[in-house]
Amino acid sequence: MTAQTGLGAVAVLLLGIAAYVSLFASPPDAFQGEYVRIMYAHVPNAWVAYLAFAITFAASVLYLWKRRPAYDHLAHSATELGVLFTGLALATGSIWGRPVWGTWWTWDARLVTTAMLFLIYTTALLVRGLSDDPLRGARLAAVIGIVGFLDVPIIHYSVVWFRTLHQPASIAPGSLKIAPPMLLALMLSLLAFTVLFMYLLRLRTSLARLEAGGEMR
Amino acid sequence: MRDVTFVLPPHSVLLVVGPNASGKTTLLRLLATALRPTDGGGSVFGHDLVRDADAVRVLTAFVGTSAGAYDLLTVRENLAFAAAMRGRPDAPVATWLDRVGLTPVADDPVRVLSSGMKRRLALAQAWLAAPRLLLLDEPYGGLDRDGVALVAEMTEDTTRRGGSVVIATHEWERVMSEADAVLALAAGQPVEVGPVAQLTAADLAAAAGGRR
Amino acid sequence: MNGFLRAAAVARKDLRVEWRGRQTITATGMVALLMILLLGFVVGSEPARAAAILWVAMGFAAVLGIPRVTQGEVDQQALETLLLYPGSREHLFWGKCAALTVMLSALLVALLVLLGVLFGVDVWDHGGALVGVGVLGIVGLSVIGTLLAALVLHVRGRELLMPLLLLPLALPVVLGCVRLTEAILTGTAAGLWPAVLVSFDVVSVLVCPILFEVVMDEV
Numbered sequence: 001m002t003a004q005t006g007l008g009a010v011a012v013l014l015l016g017i018a019a020y021v022s023l024f025a026s027p028p029d030a031f032q033g034e035y036v037r038i039m040y041a042h043v044p045n046a047w048v049a050y051l052a053f054a055i056t057f058a059a060s061v062l063y064l065w066k067r068r069p070a071y072d073h074l075a076h077s078a079t080e081l082g083v084l085f086t087g088l089a090l091a092t093g094s095i096w097g098r099p100v101w102g103t104w105w106t107w108d109a110r111l112v113t114t115a116m117l118f119l120i121y122t123t124a125l126l127v128r129g130l131s132d133d134p135l136r137g138a139r140l141a142a143v144i145g146i147v148g149f150l151d152v153p154i155i156h157y158s159v160v161w162f163r164t165l166h167q168p169a170s171i172a173p174g175s176l177k178i179a180p181p182m183l184l185a186l187m188l189s190l191l192a193f194t195v196l197f198m199y200l201l202r203l204r205t206s207l208a209r210l211e212a213g214g215e216m217r
Numbered sequence: 218m219r220d221v222t223f224v225l226p227p228h229s230v231l232l233v234v235g236p237n238a239s240g241k242t243t244l245l246r247l248l249a250t251a252l253r254p255t256d257g258g259g260s261v262f263g264h265d266l267v268r269d270a271d272a273v274r275v276l277t278a279f280v281g282t283s284a285g286a287y288d289l290l291t292v293r294e295n296l297a298f299a300a301a302m303r304g305r306p307d308a309p310v311a312t313w314l315d316r317v318g319l320t321p322v323a324d325d326p327v328r329v330l331s332s333g334m335k336r337r338l339a340l341a342q343a344w345l346a347a348p349r350l351l352l353l354d355e356p357y358g359g360l361d362r363d364g365v366a367l368v369a370e371m372t373e374d375t376t377r378r379g380g381s382v383v384i385a386t387h388e389w390e391r392v393m394s395e396a397d398a399v400l401a402l403a404a405g406q407p408v409e410v411g412p413v414a415q416l417t418a419a420d421l422a423a424a425a426g427g428r429r
Numbered sequence: 430m431n432g433f434l435r436a437a438a439v440a441r442k443d444l445r446v447e448w449r450g451r452q453t454i455t456a457t458g459m460v461a462l463l464m465i466l467l468l469g470f471v472v473g474s475e476p477a478r479a480a481a482i483l484w485v486a487m488g489f490a491a492v493l494g495i496p497r498v499t500q501g502e503v504d505q506q507a508l509e510t511l512l513l514y515p516g517s518r519e520h521l522f523w524g525k526c527a528a529l530t531v532m533l534s535a536l537l538v539a540l541l542v543l544l545g546v547l548f549g550v551d552v553w554d555h556g557g558a559l560v561g562v563g564v565l566g567i568v569g570l571s572v573i574g575t576l577l578a579a580l581v582l583h584v585r586g587r588e589l590l591m592p593l594l595l596l597p598l599a600l601p602v603v604l605g606c607v608r609l610t611e612a613i614l615t616g617t618a619a620g621l622w623p624a625v626l627v628s629f630d631v632v633s634v635l636v637c638p639i640l641f642e643v644v645m646d647e648v
Contacts, residue, residue: 162608
């Protein structure tokens, strides 16, 4: 069994455990009832997305500095997965908000920033695809990966402050106090999703390397 | 392009001939550092084309098919801009305009110039940089007899100062008397490299036309 | 080679070309005017809306005007010549960025006057502060905009990419300028917003010129 398959097996196992704990073993929330269980998917999705973009940033810097294709493959894969998990985070956030707060979207600072993040990194993928020269596309995507990542904290705080000075802060999903059994479920889910992400990242990066073997010199 | 190898000493003029799409412009643009070689390399007066590109650009001036001038600016303003960008903001623009015969139109916008006048402006922009490697890609387009003489003057001036000139052109007859060596290209590969003395006019015509 | 002189030459050249042709300022001005009229009509022209509408209009005007920074060179077939001049490409960045800042600032002044007329807000008494705050934001827009103008140059569909890239990345500028403009017009506290704009400007100024050289690496 290769290391990659091993990692995949561990991911599936952890996901199974986390799913069991989240969906069955952990208690429902006093206020939200069963709907709180969506949090066990939403928060890890958002966490993995941010992790993916941090990896994109590091890989992009390394690629522009050293110009080794391996860094580009990593950046590309991390960006793709990041966009995927950002989309999932937005979707689960929306699904969570609807029954609990009655709206599909809350204009919460974190959600807005996540939506901006989604757009920025999707555009990075677009730029890659729309470039005639793959090497140039890689460079441009790396530039976006760097600028995007550095900008996100500033975007986040400007969005937070834009609202809070005029309206009371909406109750953000993550700001609720969490009882220990629920915290355990959350931690398990975070771990499971992180391992899953690592596995998918490895998988996607090797795929990128194989693809490039045919394209670039 | 493949297998193009040559050494060009100072004080010399290289004539590059070949049919369309033979790689003449590509070669010149590689020397100008506008393109990067995918394989192999080169150096200009000791500076590597890729690693030392900026040093190469200091020494090189490339005159291509487009004038690289701004339609809405006057001839004088364009030349002053080129001088400033070349690190010579105090260059005597009026003198240079006079040298290339553009004084009558000095304050006209480039928009109204004929192609020959635009070509003279491009030549002036290169000339004032006092390049040690002058790269001319089809320089005779639109030029009248005085303009052609200007190119010869520029070539001679550059070589006299210790530089070299590479001229790629279909109109090789004009360069025959000044050229020290000829490089004939066909489909990106050299078919003939050698001193001018060894080649007859018929050889050159055949090479330029691509008939082999 | 004196970088400042080269940058100044580029800035002067860009501004001169713009002045003679007035292409960019006309297009961006008309779009901004249209947006202000449209939003003012649809959302309401109360003074409270003025700041928000102004800066949304500026954002879209910037999206249209910024590609001209590099596209102008391509149209004139002057880009290669420009890139082959010896010297750092950072000088080109600063020159173009400076010219863009001047152009967007001129647009801002025109739009502030429009705001005074259409929305009945008192821009005249606060003119200096409004322009000052605006320029603080415009600097950030120009720095990131110049980088993006170079970035989209060789990508297909560049008109689509510019709003997708500029608006999310420059969101802090728009938000900050809206709040600060409001604060000036209503006489309330500026809060942390000057810090937001300044940090955006500082980070962009440190990062964008270097990335510009990366993007403009090949001709």
